[in-house]
Amino acid sequence: MAVAEPESAPRRRAPRVDAIRNRDAIVEAAAAALAEQGTSVDVREIARRSGVGMGTLYRHFPKKEDLVHTVLRREFSDWAASARQQAIDADDPWAALADFYRQALDGYARHRAIMERFALVSSDSDPDGIRQLRLVIEELHAGAADLLRPGVTTEDLLLLLVSLGHAVQVTDECRPQLWHRLLHISLDGLRAGHAGPLPAGPSTQDSNRRRR
Amino acid sequence: MAVAEPESAPRRRAPRVDAIRNRDAIVEAAAAALAEQGTSVDVREIARRSGVGMGTLYRHFPKKEDLVHTVLRREFSDWAASARQQAIDADDPWAALADFYRQALDGYARHRAIMERFALVSSDSDPDGIRQLRLVIEELHAGAADLLRPGVTTEDLLLLLVSLGHAVQVTDECRPQLWHRLLHISLDGLRAGHAGPLPAGPSTQDSNRRRR
Amino acid sequence: MAVAEPESAPRRRAPRVDAIRNRDAIVEAAAAALAEQGTSVDVREIARRSGVGMGTLYRHFPKKEDLVHTVLRREFSDWAASARQQAIDADDPWAALADFYRQALDGYARHRAIMERFALVSSDSDPDGIRQLRLVIEELHAGAADLLRPGVTTEDLLLLLVSLGHAVQVTDECRPQLWHRLLHISLDGLRAGHAGPLPAGPSTQDSNRRRR
Amino acid sequence: MAVAEPESAPRRRAPRVDAIRNRDAIVEAAAAALAEQGTSVDVREIARRSGVGMGTLYRHFPKKEDLVHTVLRREFSDWAASARQQAIDADDPWAALADFYRQALDGYARHRAIMERFALVSSDSDPDGIRQLRLVIEELHAGAADLLRPGVTTEDLLLLLVSLGHAVQVTDECRPQLWHRLLHISLDGLRAGHAGPLPAGPSTQDSNRRRR
DNA sequence: GATGAATGAGTTTTCATTCAT
DNA sequence: AATGAATGAAAACTCATTCAT
Numbered sequence: 096m097a098v099a100e101p102e103s104a105p106r107r108r109a110p111r112v113d114a115i116r117n118r119d120a121i122v123e124a125a126a127a128a129l130a131e132q133g134t135s136v137d138v139r140e141i142a143r144r145s146g147v148g149m150g151t152l153y154r155h156f157p158k159k160e161d162l163v164h165t166v167l168r169r170e171f172s173d174w175a176a177s178a179r180q181q182a183i184d185a186d187d188p189w190a191a192l193a194d195f196y197r198q199a200l201d202g203y204a205r206h207r208a209i210m211e212r213f214a215l216v217s218s219d220s221d222p223d224g225i226r227q228l229r230l231v232i233e234e235l236h237a238g239a240a241d242l243l244r245p246g247v248t249t250e251d252l253l254l255l256l257v258s259l260g261h262a263v264q265v266t267d268e269c270r271p272q273l274w275h276r277l278l279h280i281s282l283d284g285l286r287a288g289h290a291g292p293l294p295a296g297p298s299t300q301d302s303n304r305r306r307r
Numbered sequence: 308m309a310v311a312e313p314e315s316a317p318r319r320r321a322p323r324v325d326a327i328r329n330r331d332a333i334v335e336a337a338a339a340a341l342a343e344q345g346t347s348v349d350v351r352e353i354a355r356r357s358g359v360g361m362g363t364l365y366r367h368f369p370k371k372e373d374l375v376h377t378v379l380r381r382e383f384s385d386w387a388a389s390a391r392q393q394a395i396d397a398d399d400p401w402a403a404l405a406d407f408y409r410q411a412l413d414g415y416a417r418h419r420a421i422m423e424r425f426a427l428v429s430s431d432s433d434p435d436g437i438r439q440l441r442l443v444i445e446e447l448h449a450g451a452a453d454l455l456r457p458g459v460t461t462e463d464l465l466l467l468l469v470s471l472g473h474a475v476q477v478t479d480e481c482r483p484q485l486w487h488r489l490l491h492i493s494l495d496g497l498r499a500g501h502a503g504p505l506p507a508g509p510s511t512q513d514s515n516r517r518r519r
Numbered sequence: 520m521a522v523a524e525p526e527s528a529p530r531r532r533a534p535r536v537d538a539i540r541n542r543d544a545i546v547e548a549a550a551a552a553l554a555e556q557g558t559s560v561d562v563r564e565i566a567r568r569s570g571v572g573m574g575t576l577y578r579h580f581p582k583k584e585d586l587v588h589t590v591l592r593r594e595f596s597d598w599a600a601s602a603r604q605q606a607i608d609a610d611d612p613w614a615a616l617a618d619f620y621r622q623a624l625d626g627y628a629r630h631r632a633i634m635e636r637f638a639l640v641s642s643d644s645d646p647d648g649i650r651q652l653r654l655v656i657e658e659l660h661a662g663a664a665d666l667l668r669p670g671v672t673t674e675d676l677l678l679l680l681v682s683l684g685h686a687v688q689v690t691d692e693c694r695p696q697l698w699h700r701l702l703h704i705s706l707d708g709l710r711a712g713h714a715g716p717l718p719a720g721p722s723t724q725d726s727n728r729r730r731r
Numbered sequence: 732m733a734v735a736e737p738e739s740a741p742r743r744r745a746p747r748v749d750a751i752r753n754r755d756a757i758v759e760a761a762a763a764a765l766a767e768q769g770t771s772v773d774v775r776e777i778a779r780r781s782g783v784g785m786g787t788l789y790r791h792f793p794k795k796e797d798l799v800h801t802v803l804r805r806e807f808s809d810w811a812a813s814a815r816q817q818a819i820d821a822d823d824p825w826a827a828l829a830d831f832y833r834q835a836l837d838g839y840a841r842h843r844a845i846m847e848r849f850a851l852v853s854s855d856s857d858p859d860g861i862r863q864l865r866l867v868i869e870e871l872h873a874g875a876a877d878l879l880r881p882g883v884t885t886e887d888l889l890l891l892l893v894s895l896g897h898a899v900q901v902t903d904e905c906r907p908q909l910w911h912r913l914l915h916i917s918l919d920g921l922r923a924g925h926a927g928p929l930p931a932g933p934s935t936q937d938s939n940r941r942r943r
Numbered sequence: 944g945a946t947g948a949a950t951g952a953g954t955t956t957t958c959a960t961t962c963a964t
Numbered sequence: 965a966a967t968g969a970a971t972g973a974a975a976a977c978t979c980a981t982t983c984a985t
Contacts, residue, residue: 668916674906675912675913678898678901678902678910678913679898679913681897681898681901682895682897685894686890686894689849689890696931698890699931701890701894703927703930704880704891704920707880708916708917713919717915717916718908718912718915719908
């Protein structure tokens with residue numbers, strides 16, 4: 096790590112090692128805490144687990160939200176990558192798709208914060224996280240295109256993931272594995288061979304409202 | 308005033324009207340607030356919306372949790388009943404099932420508190436709420452039994468509802484109706500005609516556990 | 520609703536019966552509640568026990584304090600009278616004194632509010648209550664004067680009552696009767712035959728202040 | 732100071748000074764407030780007097796009860812120690828006993844919270860506080876054993892303290908020193924030379940019970 | 944006159960964020 | 965730069981007192 100660094104050079108790089116170590120520790124601890132307790136976790140809990148002081152934590156992440164975002168982005172990536180790996184190891188395209196779902200859902204169930212924030216993440220605040228996931232799914236989609244019923248989109252596959260994710264979470268405590276049946280059913284619904292065309296999808300006719 | 312009013316008669320029902328009006332206003336306001344903001348909504352917000360003071364609110368519902376429970380039970384019932392009605396009005400068993408899901412999901416998406424509590428509601432804390440829903444689904448299940456693939460259980464249908472509910476919520480803001488496609492797919496997966504049997508389901512082999 | 524009540528007469532006496540009944544019920548209930556829970560008892564608890572509404576209670580006693588005072592005055596009188604009766608039934612002056620203390624202390628221990636307020640009652644706010652008690656003690660004092668050491672005042676006897684009252688209360692739960700020993704000791708200290716004179720007593724030299 | 736102190740060493744004790752100062756300020760302020768107003772004192776009052784924010788107070792004492800306990804324990808110890816010192820400085824065993832009572836009662840009178848909690852303190856919740864006091868009294872008891880009437884126990888002496896404590900408090904405002912006479916009387920009652928034996932004491936015959 | 948529902952200021956406690964050391 | 969103590973605005977809940985019926 097930059098042994099020399101004589102006298103003249105840009106004086107401002109030395110303590111970086113510590114800073115990075117701290118930042119990593121914070122992110123690591125936050126990831127665990129967020130997975131367990133969701134985004135309502137106390138910031139101090141994270142500081143404690145990281146082994147750093149509150150000040151250090153806030154130097155790296157001025158707002159709790161910043162930390163949450165950073166962490167979720169990373170978790171999201173890891174999660175997507177891990178599921179993707181599972182798919183790559185599969186024997187055939189269909190198995191790849193199925194294995195991807197199984198692996199992803201298994202992880203999803205254990206991460207409270209990812210669940211809480213999926214809506215936000217997917218829509219606007221973090222286009223990157225979801226994009227990555229979409230890429231993975233696109234890949235699987237392309238690979239299994241012939242086996243899927245016509246009209247199925249990557250978007251559909253993504254939404255199925257989110258959807259089953261909730262089922263997993265809701266049933267994980269008292270009925271583990273119950274969701275496997277639902278995954279099986281849904282995948283069957285995706286197979287080529289089904290007659291009818293799928294409904295229109297997200298037309299632009301703003302038929303949804305919300306809000307006070 | 309009140310010339311007649313013999314001797315003994317009714318004398319004591321008048322003030323109740325106000326109380327009932329207030330209680331209703333509270334429940335109404337709480338329902339709206341809970342739907343929008345979830346169970347973390349501020350009690351004062353509810354009091355303000357109801358047009359009553361904190362004391363009045365707490366007279367009717369000694370704990371915030373009491374109010375939440377009361378409201379959610381009601382909302383749950385209304386929601387289930389409305390979806391059931393939709394099913395009853397359908398032409399054939401399959402349409403009944405599909406219409407039920409459509410109606411239920413449409414309502415589900417708009418209620419943050421119902422979503423938040425579904426897990427709890429479904430497991431133990433409010434057996435009545437979920438039981439009601441399960442009965443409706445059982446009814447539909449029985450009606451469409453011949454059209455469903457063998458092995459599909461009421462439990463599966465219930466979980467599908469929860470599962471899609473999340474999908475609806477996540478996409479409702481920016482892609483309304485996207486979930487209709489997913490529903491279509493899932494229902495197709497449920498149709499008779501699919502070859503393979505469904506996976507075992509919630510066996511007792513404790514194959515997944517929470518960590519640390 | 521006073522049917523007759525011609526034209527002239529003092530219009531304002533008829534419904535008094537109800538009012539009195541209510542007032543009595545309130546005082547009765549308040550006495551019990553105050554004895555059990557002390558002056559911090561909830562006004563609504565008293566209303567409930569009385570079987571009257573809050574409005575009625577507040578019509579009779581515009582402030583909680585008014586009710587407390589009224590009740591304590593009455594309880595105080597009853598208590599003093601009952602102890603006095605015990606003394607009257609005794610065989611000799613000394614026994615009268617001892618029996619009085621025993622009876623009074625036994626009642627005192629069961630009345631949280633009397634204890635709490637003794638200080639106030641005795642000093643200024645309710646000169647009547649304490650006066651009554653003082654009269655009883657004066658009577659006993661006079662009767663047993665020959666048996667008491669010189670210099671003992673009615674004031675001393677009164678304070679001894681208060682003092683032992685606290686001891687009774689503190690020990691009543693876990694060591695009932697322990698206070699009997701202390702009473703015995705104190706009475707022995709009051710007997711004629713003790714040599715030394717008693718200390719000066721409440722001289723005007725303001726040797727007490729309060730606070731930091 | 733501490734010349735050497737190579738490279739790694741102490742690094743971390745500075746900020747503690749403030750914390751300790753604050754903690755002390757809180758305890759100090761709480762002691763005063765509790766003495767004046769008893770345990771019902773508003774936590775904010777204590778924070779204000781300490782000059783710290785609510786958060787700081789709650790950092791040091793997570794529950795109001797924690798603060799109360801900490802303070803009372805300290806006050807209790809100080810109080811007992813100070814009274815003991817007074818006893819040690821006395822010329823003879825009897826004077827030691829008397830001086831102890833005088834000193835203790837003088838302090839007791841000024842502390843509402845100590846009074847309020849004595850019952851609790853003495854029975855179970857804080858065995859340490861009362862134990863300390865009992866030890867002191869045991870010491871005095873042993874020293875003055877020959878001068879005391881037979882059968883007097885440490886328990887009696889302790890109860891006498893509590894008992895007189897209340898008398899002090901009740902009279903302290905308007906009749907300071909009145910209690911000195913009562914102390915004198917009681918101590919005389921404790922002297923050897925009294926004929927009759929003391930009553931049985933806390934026998935197990937449950938002869939008095941709380942109602943409802 | 945009676946009723947009891949309504950009021951709202953006041954109490955304890957939490958937690959994101961700042962700042963002195 | 966790091967530390968962790970300090971801050972104070974909320975939030976849930978209570979209760980003496982008032983007021984419409």
